[in-house]
Amino acid sequence: MAEPTSADLRRDLVGHLREAGYLRDEGVAEAFATVPREIFLAHHVERHGLADAYRDDAIVTRRDPVTGAPTSSSSQPAIMAQMLEMLGVRRGDRVLEVGTGTGYNAALLAALVGDEGRVTSVELDADTAVAARRALVTAGAPVRVEVGDGAAGAPEAAPFDVAMATASTDRVPRPWFDQLRPGGRLVVPLRLSRVVPGLQAVVAFRKARNGFDQVAVIGGGFIPLREAPRVDAPPASPARSVALEVADARRDRLLVEVAGPALAGLDRRARQRLVVTSLGFGRSRAVPVGGAPGVALLAYVALALPEERLVEVSRAGSRSTTAREALGVVDAVDGSLALLARAPDGGLRLDAYGGPGAERAVLAAIERWRLAGRPRIADASITVRYGPVRPHGWYSARRGDHWIALDWQRAPDR
Numbered sequence: 452m453a454e455p456t457s458a459d460l461r462r463d464l465v466g467h468l469r470e471a472g473y474l475r476d477e478g479v480a481e482a483f484a485t486v487p488r489e490i491f492l493a494h495h496v497e498r499h500g501l502a503d504a505y506r507d508d509a510i511v512t513r514r515d516p517v518t519g520a521p522t523s524s525s526s527q528p529a530i531m532a533q534m535l536e537m538l539g540v541r542r543g544d545r546v547l548e549v550g551t552g553t554g555y556n557a558a559l560l561a562a563l564v565g566d567e568g569r570v571t572s573v574e575l576d577a578d579t580a581v582a583a584r585r586a587l588v589t590a591g592a593p594v595r596v597e598v599g600d601g602a603a604g605a606p607e608a609a610p611f612d613v614a615m616a617t618a619s620t621d622r623v624p625r626p627w628f629d630q631l632r633p634g635g636r637l638v639v640p641l642r643l644s645r646v647v648p649g650l651q652a653v654v655a656f657r658k659a660r661n662g663f664d665q666v667a668v669i670g671g672g673f674i675p676l677r678e679a680p681r682v683d684a685p686p687a688s689p690a691r692s693v694a695l696e697v698a699d700a701r702r703d704r705l706l707v708e709v710a711g712p713a714l715a716g717l718d719r720r721a722r723q724r725l726v727v728t729s730l731g732f733g734r735s736r737a738v739p740v741g742g743a744p745g746v747a748l749l750a751y752v753a754l755a756l757p758e759e760r761l762v763e764v765s766r767a768g769s770r771s772t773t774a775r776e777a778l779g780v781v782d783a784v785d786g787s788l789a790l791l792a793r794a795p796d797g798g799l800r801l802d803a804y805g806g807p808g809a810e811r812a813v814l815a816a817i818e819r820w821r822l823a824g825r826p827r828i829a830d831a832s833i834t835v836r837y838g839p840v841r842p843h844g845w846y847s848a849r850r851g852d853h854w855i856a857l858d859w860q861r862a863p864d865r
């Protein structure tokens with residue numbers, strides 16, 4: 452049988468995205484059917500073949516040479532399709548993209564805005580930007596790629612009708628607000644918890660008078676937006692998080708690492724005790740999630756408890772691979788620790804160490820989640836407000852010059 456062509460594979464991808472419910476918009480479907488993904492994944496295709504470029508998966512294209520952590524990728528088509536639909540981009544729009552990566556999403560945006568529109572994309576890494584520019588020329592996609600910190604937007608090309616970030620951030624930089632026209636849409640993967648970076652909500656916002664209001668939200672998981680190195684960097688502020696590691700003789704295996712804001716409230720001995728405690732045997736129990744995804748409860752607990760009580764605990768992994776991570780809750784009074792982690796069956800496990808304080812706090816938060824109807828990220832309503840006034844909300848966090856607030860929309864009965 453003949454090998455499928457690029458056009459066949461694109462048609463199949465569109466078919467899969469439609470069937471799975473990730474793609475409804477005709478324009479977005481047409482863009483996926485037209486733009487060849489392999490042009491943006493040349494090295495990957497050389498090694499794995501053409502068909503592999505059309506897997507509905509994120510494909511990592513660059514890694515940090517020291518840690519091995521991914522620093523650039525072509526995002527998963529399913530999430531790209533949803534984000535493009537959430538953006539509501541139209542022909543003729545002026546678009547800002549933050550995080551050019553391979554350039555594939557920028558090419559889809561260029562197809563959506565047509566000749567009358569304009570796409571400007573900002574990439575922090577110069578080599579990545581050069582490769583993306585080349586691929587975009589090959590694909591015939593007219594995109595202006597700028598090298599720089601996307602947190603500053605692209606002032607020369609502003610104003611924009613819509614903007615999107617394809618890297619995750621825990622703040623919404625003011626330039627994104629300033630450079631967007633009134634009522635314009637911004638789609639951004641937000642890291643809601645500073646302690647558990649995996650807890651992300653991909654939010655479509657509409658620009659309001661003094662911030663952003665949510666239009667739509669889905670779950671997601673994106674590479675973090677990196678801070679550009681600054682020449683005029685201010686002196687480092689006292690660390691809010693301290694990492695403690697116990698490495699074995701080969702200095703490769705990580706036995707345990709505890710990091711997070713709760714460490715700042717403990718003295719040296721209490722921190723050491725915490726590390727030793729988390730290596731011992733805890734009182735372990737399964738946490739029923741009633742059919743909801745475990746991550747929904749993890750997100751709720753991480754946001755329900757004060758950040759000052761939280762740590763992230765990574766155990767038994769090599770430094771270069773992802774260790775098993777858990778959300779840790781610390782009770783500074785009785786020195787106890789409770790760890791909440793994803794279990795292989797999709798639910799959660801709770802491990803409690805020492806006194807009852809930390810365990811009780813977690814169990815109380817779990818009970819509140821249950822009583823609230825087991826809300827998940829898709830039930831969140833998130834707003835951003837610039838200025839000093841704290842907005843009302845079940846959860847709110849100060850992020851430099853703005854607040855991010857979250858309320859739960861009435862969770863449907865499940």
Ligand SMILES: C[S@@+](CC[C@H](N)C(=O)[O-])C[C@H]1O[C@@H](n2cnc3c(N)ncnc32)[C@H](O)[C@@H]1O
Pocket residue numbers: 522523524525526549550551552553554555556557573574575576579599600601602617618673674675676677678679
């Ligand atoms: C998930 S990838 C982007 C995927 C891309 N849109 C595509 O279609 O291939 C995230 C990208 O954001 C870039 N990035 C990280 N921090 C950045 C920053 N502060 N400004 C601009 N780009 C940044 C990374 O180098 C990486 O290439």
